[in-house]
Amino acid sequence: MLTVSPVTKSFGANRALDDVSLDVATGEIVAIVGENGAGKTTLMRIVAGELAPDSGSVTLEGSVAMVHQHFMLVNELTIAENLALALPPFGFATRQSVEKLAEAAIAASGIELVDVRRRVGELSVGEKSKLELIKAIARKPRLLVLDEPTSVLTPNESEELFRVIRALAAGGTAIVFISHKLPEVLAIAQRIVVMRGGRVVAESAANALDATKLADAMVVRRAAPAPPPARSIGDEVLRRDDLAVRSGEIVAIIGVAGNGQAELAESLRELPLPRRASFIPEDRTRDGLVAEMSIAENIALSESRWRPREATQRAARLIETYAIRAQSAAQPAGSLSGGNQQKVILARELDRKPLLLVAAEPTRGLDIESTRFVHDELRIAAAHGSAVLLITSDLDEAFALADALHVIYRGRLSARLSPVEAAERAPALMAGVVTQ
Amino acid sequence: MIDVIAQALPLAVVASTPLLLAVEGETVVERSGIINLGIEGMMLTGAMTAVIAAQLTGSTVAGFAGGIAGALFIGALFGLFTIVRRADQIVTGTAINLLALGLTGFAWRELEQRALFTRGVPRITFDVIVPFAWIIVPIALALMLWNTSFGLRLRACGENPEAVTASGASVDAHRWIALIIESVLAGIGGAYLALALSSGFAENMTAGRGFIALSIVIFGRWKLKGALLGTAVFGATAAIQYALQATSRGVPFHLLLAAPYIVTLLILCGIAGRVRAPESLGK
């Protein structure tokens, strides 16, 4: 019922999808797996008609509904009103009749969600994601696309979701769901499509695969990291409850995106930190650089003094040192590629020789070369005595860099784990299957 | 002094009717996520076009139609800049006010000199606008906002337009309709000001009513009940001030006039109760 004939899509210089084809039959449950940045969400947004492909075409019989990773809800409205927004226009209705309509839609979806008069802003993330699902189902789509639907659900809620998915598929709805949790993919999907670097690299019936084979197909094998420079561990620079980072060490916080990483990074800013504390922000385009200002001005922002000429000279030196691809220090920062913007941020923060460096998803969306560069710089910073806290959802990155790890799940940190312990326990901790 | 105040209040209801219409319109528009600073210019233009239409035809009904047409023109201009061109709403609103002030000031003086009008400005004989503004419009708008799927979507446009787009509806279409509703109400308000409360047009005759309306929308917490209450409070303060000014000396009238603004300021700071502007207002 869905045919994607080879589509290609680029964002600037970055090719997000490269000749990707996909077929989905009525009533089929297909999982699309892959690492961050493999092109899964882009492909599905093209299927849902939210993005236009550069080339190729999508043929779809019937309607499609997509549940996004971030919520498309109106916090100030009630559950009932949010559902009514998703339903066909009803003309005139009293509040009671809207609530009845909503309750009927919830009952029909088979998902449990009580008291439709509650304001959506007051709901938990789990409840919000249920509401998103009910909204999608209420539109009676022939194809339902779910983007990482279980990332914020408890194990029980995930089970409930799977029951609903199976029931929908039995009723003839095709389901495509994006995930990177292999056990659940194997449990629910009939067919699994593996994506890597914008391409489909493997495709097979679920019962012909096991978790190890899947993981092999999914993850790019990378060369073993260079042995880190010798570091001496010094005094504690940051401590909050169980979380402690000492000078010269790299501590990683790993977890599935949306488990309170942003809140953690935010709360660290409130602590009494050393004056030379640097933050590499997660949302680079929003929090990283002032796009309209020059590279030199952006670098000078963290200085107490500013002399335009000195700032330009310093920026030119940093452009050289950090191999930033820029024409001059006067170039607007916003005109740089993502990787080079990240280099500017790193250059600015590392040049201050920070006592503490908190880096959130420092390589998200970067190409392999830039990623390696960022990793090397973090190691060098630690070797020079910085205490480095790395918050990442990229496990490879965490294991390649960290001396110790914590897992974050629903806003709570696990105990401090050594890399060996983490390798064994992280999957269970990240999925919330075991607690402490 | 009490009887002076008591006499002033019924007059206040009539005198603040144009203000109320503007408040009702601005409430709807702000609920859809647009802040229209240009409502002052909308009323002012409506007042002038109403007088022109009424004098040309000799009919007050035509006058009101003219007022609505003038305000719709300003509304279309505002929408063209802010909805179509996505120009800044604050900047556009400010420009619209200056435009209306300049255009009506210039045009009216030209018209007066030509003595084009052979008859005087017709006056309203049977006043339907007061009950219309104080009873019919608030009920109709409240029903629309809270009991129709159009109103639901309109409110969602003011909170999270992305969610409206995701549901397949057009945010721009909803904002245009809100703007049209506001224009019609502001046009009627301007016409009433010129045809019922005054005997014709005068330069800058709205005298800041649009800005006062913006304040009352906050005072009323973006609700129609609040719009009625807020207009009554602001209107009564002004009426009492005039009544006292005429009869007794030594009362600080001007400080009394400032009081409702101070209260609105306190409301904005959440000191006088919880208030929350629509999330996407002005964005």
Place this chain on the structure above:
Amino acid sequence: MKRILIAIAAGTAAILLVGLAGAATGHRDLLLILLRGSLGSQFAIEGTLLKTVPLLLTGSSVALAFRAGVWNIGGEGQFIAGALAAFIASPFGVIAALLAAMLAGALWASIASLMRLWRNAPEVLTTILLNFIALHLLGWCVNGPLQEPNGQYPQSDTARAALPSIASTELHAGIVLAVVAAIAAWFLLYRTAEGLRLRATGLNPHAARNAGVNVPAQIVRAMALSGATAGLGGGIELLGVTHRLFEGFASGYGYSGIAVALLAGLHPLATIASSTFFGALVTGAGELQRSANISAQVATLGQALVILALALFGRYRAHD
């Protein structure tokens, strides 16, 4: 460079449209009278420069605030606050009066920025409300405590200090102060770390914060600076031109400052040119009303057309 061309195009388009409006109503010579009335004689030029001074200060005030991403629509109120303070402090001399004007403008503006920080009250709305409060405060003063002793008109007595006038002209020292203030605003924005942080705050407060800028404090300081500049404008207008307070004292200078700043692309040095342009427009329009009986509101029309033309040419935001 491109910005300057856009600004010139917008100014020209506005003037041509005004001329067109004149031609359509049978005043073919409208633009000529406008030119003669604003630049045609020494008297006209002096008039233009006198109008330029308050516009330059309210324009710089708006530029400073908008650059920091703060919507200060309250120039009118800060202008009045400055004039009131200058009047009260005038017995202590011109310098004391001007300092008081700046302080009062800064404090009046700070009410709005503190309310934004404390309660997240949008300054667009609070500054408008503060304009009304200042207006009524002024109304009370000139009808009550500050009314002239004989109590004949709702106006104050003559201020006890005045700005020195320049040679044998109508001009006063305020014009020098205004130009110095605009240059100081430019120096602050483009040559100091404070200005760098202020601009970064306006362009992207998130990134500024991440780079170590204390954004709330930055906003408070920017707003205070903006208010002080508008307040200075009020003080200079009182001590140099009107010498008395009365109800219509501010006569829209605060709102016109928005047009001045936008035409200048929010650049303080360019406000010198744009305020002169608008000063000439206002003065020329006065002559239109006197000699040709054309409404002086033509100047307001011109301001509106400039802003609208700019909004059409470029996408105008405070964070530009």
